[in-house]
Amino acid sequence: MKKFFFIFFFNIFLITNSSALIEIDITRGNLDPLPIAISPLHVDVKSENYEGMKIKELGENISKIIENNFRGTGLFNPLKKEAFVQKPDIAHLKPRFEDWRLIKAQALVTGKLLVKGEKLKVEFRLWDLAAAKEMTALAFTTTPSNWRRVAHIISDKIYERLTGEEGYFDTRIIYVAESGPKNQRIKKLAIMDQDGAKTKYLTLGNELVLTPRFNPTNQMVTYMSYFRNMPRVYLLDIETGTQEVVGNFPGMTFAPRFSPDGKKIVMSFAKDGNSDIYTMDLDSRVVERITDHSSIDTSPSFSPDGKFIAFNSDRSGLQQIYVMRSDGTGVKRITFGNGIYGTPVWSPRGDLIAFTKMRKGRFYIGVMRTDGSGERLLTENYYQEAPSWSPNGRVLVFYRETKSGSKGEGFSAKLWSIDITGYNERRLKTETDASDPSWSSLLSK
Amino acid sequence: MMFNKNLKNILLVIFATLILSACSTAKKSGNIEGDVYTGKETVKFLASGVPDRVFFATNKSSLTTASRATLRKQATYLRKNKNLTVTIEGHADERGTREYNLALGERRANAARDYLMTYGISGKRISVISYGKEKPVNPASTPLAWSQNRRSVTVKVN
Numbered sequence: 001m002k003k004f005f006f007i008f009f010f011n012i013f014l015i016t017n018s019s020a021l022i023e024i025d026i027t028r029g030n031l032d033p034l035p036i037a038i039s040p041l042h043v044d045v046k047s048e049n050y051e052g053m054k055i056k057e058l059g060e061n062i063s064k065i066i067e068n069n070f071r072g073t074g075l076f077n078p079l080k081k082e083a084f085v086q087k088p089d090i091a092h093l094k095p096r097f098e099d100w101r102l103i104k105a106q107a108l109v110t111g112k113l114l115v116k117g118e119k120l121k122v123e124f125r126l127w128d129l130a131a132a133k134e135m136t137a138l139a140f141t142t143t144p145s146n147w148r149r150v151a152h153i154i155s156d157k158i159y160e161r162l163t164g165e166e167g168y169f170d171t172r173i174i175y176v177a178e179s180g181p182k183n184q185r186i187k188k189l190a191i192m193d194q195d196g197a198k199t200k201y202l203t204l205g206n207e208l209v210l211t212p213r214f215n216p217t218n219q220m221v222t223y224m225s226y227f228r229n230m231p232r233v234y235l236l237d238i239e240t241g242t243q244e245v246v247g248n249f250p251g252m253t254f255a256p257r258f259s260p261d262g263k264k265i266v267m268s269f270a271k272d273g274n275s276d277i278y279t280m281d282l283d284s285r286v287v288e289r290i291t292d293h294s295s296i297d298t299s300p301s302f303s304p305d306g307k308f309i310a311f312n313s314d315r316s317g318l319q320q321i322y323v324m325r326s327d328g329t330g331v332k333r334i335t336f337g338n339g340i341y342g343t344p345v346w347s348p349r350g351d352l353i354a355f356t357k358m359r360k361g362r363f364y365i366g367v368m369r370t371d372g373s374g375e376r377l378l379t380e381n382y383y384q385e386a387p388s389w390s391p392n393g394r395v396l397v398f399y400r401e402t403k404s405g406s407k408g409e410g411f412s413a414k415l416w417s418i419d420i421t422g423y424n425e426r427r428l429k430t431e432t433d434a435s436d437p438s439w440s441s442l443l444s445k
Numbered sequence: 446m447m448f449n450k451n452l453k454n455i456l457l458v459i460f461a462t463l464i465l466s467a468c469s470t471a472k473k474s475g476n477i478e479g480d481v482y483t484g485k486e487t488v489k490f491l492a493s494g495v496p497d498r499v500f501f502a503t504n505k506s507s508l509t510t511a512s513r514a515t516l517r518k519q520a521t522y523l524r525k526n527k528n529l530t531v532t533i534e535g536h537a538d539e540r541g542t543r544e545y546n547l548a549l550g551e552r553r554a555n556a557a558r559d560y561l562m563t564y565g566i567s568g569k570r571i572s573v574i575s576y577g578k579e580k581p582v583n584p585a586s587t588p589l590a591w592s593q594n595r596r597s598v599t600v601k602v603n
Contacts, residue, residue: 183581210543296545319542408584
């Protein structure tokens, strides 16, 4: 397997500081997306061939990925290229601001690239057209095969400059790829870029695999596998492909998730009809029991400061969400609304908990404050669950299943995303049916 | 008369619809009692007269009277076949979250295991595994299918 990490040489050569520049408020649903012109990157004529890549089209292809990223946010409206008024190389030097304003663009992205000596050199600039100013610029060097990540990193930098929030484009999603009839489903671990490109399958489908989750600090993954018919939590290094069972439990372990520092796994262990929450330290291998209750305790999720764990328990009779200190003390129920609640997931910003709610045969994805107040249901459907946060805490990805007919026909499972504003619901394209998504942190952080 | 004939036809259709709907309601309540499946449609047998599975109510793992009768038959059968070991597979329907369903399946399988043990079957002969909602026996999205999928199934290992 190719190494996932490439070294980027960042070289920030100009950042304009100005207070009057354009900004996007992403805390509300944006009904008036910012018109932005993304010029194809100019390809330097001195560029050399590299491993059969179509270098001439590289500038165009990078700009298309940026465009697609921006359209997916719902915050930007990338303008049609046919209307563009300047050649990429000239615009990159200094745009004729008044001409770009004529096509109603408010921001412009320009750039150029050179492939030489097996290296890809890229630079881009973001221009504020109303203020007639450069807002940010960046140049970096990497291997040419890394060009898609270049597009995502540029997207992140522009998103950060315009919204004031960290981006989420140079990220990946791990999920369970599904195929076959509903009662004989084949499930494989799969990973893809957040825009659906570069899908890789990490298991062969010989055994049932469920609920993969990224380590927030590196490219390790924890998931559940029925390898040898022993349902257990595993740890997988997606760079090397090595994997191991987590702990030595005499029964099913499931519902794993990493601690925010990536050093522990928190999960459920089921024995004699009772599921409780445990942690295992990945260095010392020390196992700690966190809950001890005759009810089902599962779906644990750490707060980003590591001090608390939200979890799902039916100790009140039905599934509800609870929060406790990470040593298991101070257990407090936080959901009291109509219906039952599952899959609490703490936002990476720490301010919200995302959840699945079930009520009157309908399934909702929602968010609430960490004390259970301020519940907002973002989307309702026949069946959906398992939200996972974008690393900036602005978007949730989850999966949705359709109702099936008497022989299981018409059944499908797909990944969807929605902004925590409740706007911008979108289906994520996957090669196969898909479930149990987990969003990585930024790769280039 | 034309009008009367039409009216007669309409009444007949209404009457037939009423009978049909009455039938389907009766059938439903015949196979599901208080949310628990009581039919035979998906049931297999460990031996003649020994059903392999018991059914549960939504979100529950308590055994019904019928389930206990089935498990006593399984216990009798296991006592007669002393070298036999079994795995009890616990399952849930598709209308819950995946992780909770894994726990629920485990709780259901253990409810059946515990009952077998109270009838003298050694725990060493009974292993359990939960499949949560992963292995539905009936793939339909109907209350009947869900009731058939909320089950624990005793499977011979050797």
